[in-house]
Amino acid sequence: MQLQVDAIGKSYGTTAVLKGVSFSLSDGEQALLLGPSGSGKSTLLNIICGLQRPDQGSVAIDNQVIASPDSTAKSDEVRRTSLGIVFQTLRLVSALSLRANLELAQKLQTGRVDSGLIDESLDRLDISHRAGARPFQLSQGEAQRAAIARAVVVSPKLLIADEPTSALDRENTRRVAELLIEMAKTVGAGLLIATHDDRLGDFFPQNYALDQGELKSC
Numbered sequence: 001m002q003l004q005v006d007a008i009g010k011s012y013g014t015t016a017v018l019k020g021v022s023f024s025l026s027d028g029e030q031a032l033l034l035g036p037s038g039s040g041k042s043t044l045l046n047i048i049c050g051l052q053r054p055d056q057g058s059v060a061i062d063n064q065v066i067a068s069p070d071s072t073a074k075s076d077e078v079r080r081t082s083l084g085i086v087f088q089t090l091r092l093v094s095a096l097s098l099r100a101n102l103e104l105a106q107k108l109q110t111g112r113v114d115s116g117l118i119d120e121s122l123d124r125l126d127i128s129h130r131a132g133a134r135p136f137q138l139s140q141g142e143a144q145r146a147a148i149a150r151a152v153v154v155s156p157k158l159l160i161a162d163e164p165t166s167a168l169d170r171e172n173t174r175r176v177a178e179l180l181i182e183m184a185k186t187v188g189a190g191l192l193i194a195t196h197d198d199r200l201g202d203f204f205p206q207n208y209a210l211d212q213g214e215l216k217s218c
């Protein structure tokens, strides 16, 4: 997997949030995107995920464009089959059990249910015993791990996580960071995490800082 983010620009009204952000990620690489609240991290991830459209620039996975000012149905398809996303607000479906959430993600993204991968992921994330619970019955840490499970059971090429540790204590922060790294390796995915939590910097070899709309290596 090769992720190529090329000169992404995005403004809200007259405020430029991203001013030509470029970086790349190669097969199995893991990178951390650091920046204070409001610096544009979610905007950048949302553009990569197709939830928002850039004003300028493009994003490609394995040379197939997945985001540009004029995205097409083809790029929707590439994104759907390439990305596993852990949203900042988790976005688990509250009407469904944890297991049904994972099955639904697999059906929608891969077209089939892989119960073996679901069982393995629940087990590794230590939430097997909560598989029948609905999202509101989970603790914050369990819900965070449930959202990670949903993102990995689709066997993505790239695992994306937006503030995966913001609501967690120090011990759970370390645990979730290690689990994201381990789960990405298990399914052979690249890993891109956005956070304002610079404690996570210790876990990643490659860190970027988003500052005043520009991305710098740090």
Ligand SMILES: Nc1ncnc2c1ncn2[C@@H]1O[C@H](COP(=O)(O)OP(=O)(O)OP(=O)(O)O)[C@@H](O)[C@H]1O
Residues within 6 Å of the ligand: 012, 017, 035, 036, 037, 038, 039, 040, 041, 042, 043, 044, 088, 163, 196
């Ligand atoms: N849909 C929108 N319309 C207008 N302004 C927006 C919109 N979405 C985000 N913004 C603004 O753009 C800036 C960047 O927001 P974004 O959510 O990308 O930041 P962030 O780095 O993810 O912050 P946090 O760490 O709090 O999650 C903020 O000033 C925000 O208020």
Ligand SMILES: [Mg+2]
Residues within 6 Å of the ligand: 041, 042, 043, 088, 162, 163
């Ligand atoms: Mg955010």
